[in-house]
Amino acid sequence: MIRSHRARGVQLISLITVLVAVVCVLLAGCGVARSQSSATGKLRVAVSINQWSSIARDIGGDHVELTTILTNPNVDAHGFEPQVADVAALDTADIEMVNGAGYDEWATRSVRKSGEILVSAAQSAGVHVGQNPHLWFNAHARTMMARDYTAALTRLRPSARQYFDRRYHQWLVREQKLENRMNALRRATEAGSQPDYVATEAVAWYLARDIGLHDITPTGYTQAIQNDSEPAPSDLASFRHLLASHRARLMILNTQEENSMTRSLEAAAQQSRTPIIRLTESMPPRYSDLLTWMNSLVTQFEDAVKS
Ligand SMILES: [Zn+2]
Structure with a gap:
């Protein structure tokens, strides 16, 4: 379904966001958590929905620590309401990977620290709210998402440029093979x-x-x-x-x-x-x-x- 978030969910998220912010101020510990990378030295990547996680992993490889918020296929993605830990994962990430186009507004509304990069499939592919948001089924959106995510990784960790480039091109070869199959099927369908x-x-x-x-x-x-x-x-x-x-x-x-x-x-x-x-x-x-x-x-x- 393409319906956007529910008002109740937004209120809850706003409340959670405020609570997390208050707790951070009280503990004054979030400054540490919000450093450029995790304790293991990896870039923290938070992905809103599991459809996009594999791209984050395939290209980020050993340099990323991945958190996926919505992984249960039995949960209605459109009406999802994130928990406190989910909001915290989004708020402390170095890169936040979202679908956009109104599909996962709960993720795009998270509080972003300075330097954190948002990679959105909708933004990358030029798709707007009101258009079909199921962008992981869209070959162009997948490729644009992978390209922009690779650029984000490289910006945050320029020393690993070659590593990310290599993995991006390996991913691209697989995407191309899939699209070749799709093109062959299109010719058969149209004939x-x-x-x-x-x-x-x-x-x-x-x-x-x-x-x-x-x-x-x-x-x-x-x-x-x-x-x-x-x-x-x-x-x-x-x-x-x-x-x-x-x-x-x-x-x-x-x-x-x-x-x-x-x-x-x-x-x-x-x-x-x-x-x-x-x-x-x-x-x-x-x-x-x-x-x-x-x-x-x-x-x-x-x-x-x-x-
Ligand atoms: Zn849907």
Whole structure:
């Protein structure tokens, strides 16, 4: 869902932020904690959501100490409320890596110490609030994020420039391989007839677009889901008709946001024998990194498009 933070969450975060600040002043110990690096001499990198953690690790390597705030794929990322320790991790980081575009506003609002660098996928890719925020599915955003993160690491630790550059290029080779697969699939998709799909939620929208698929989900349905409201019966009927009439070649199902409505759409897809791509917003724990996950999704799409 694209809905932004909840007001209650913001109030809570503000309160926590104030409390942390007061405790810091009382203990006068935060000056030490806020030095340029951790006790181990590593740069502290705080990542808001697990989708971006592997890039932070793959490029930062031994020079970073990584903290990921939201790692549980069963937690609704949009309505997440960080704990005191989460806020502290964000506030004391040397580099804060966030998604942006309203997706993780609780992270972008943290108090930043001087010299701390914010790397935001939305800023790097030029995506704004109101546009689809699921940027880890977006090849351009991934590459821009990796580039800006590498620049941030190099700025804070210029002596390790070659180390970061090498790891960035190793990462880039893997990203390129993934994009080559996506481009090949796009050619196959576009050569075939009817590259249309419907989605219970516009999570993998960028990925589907990049492999040549068209989203024909009823606009009213998509907007209702984005606004966290009930789709109108007429939009649900249109959705079902697209499946029953085989207008939609496949259906994307966000299993992280399942409810009786998505289950009935899933049943409708099964009845019309429409292939279903099941995915989540957060990176499932069985994948070691973002690109492995994306490659496995591309395989799923390849199978669905060929069937
Ligand atoms: Zn979402």
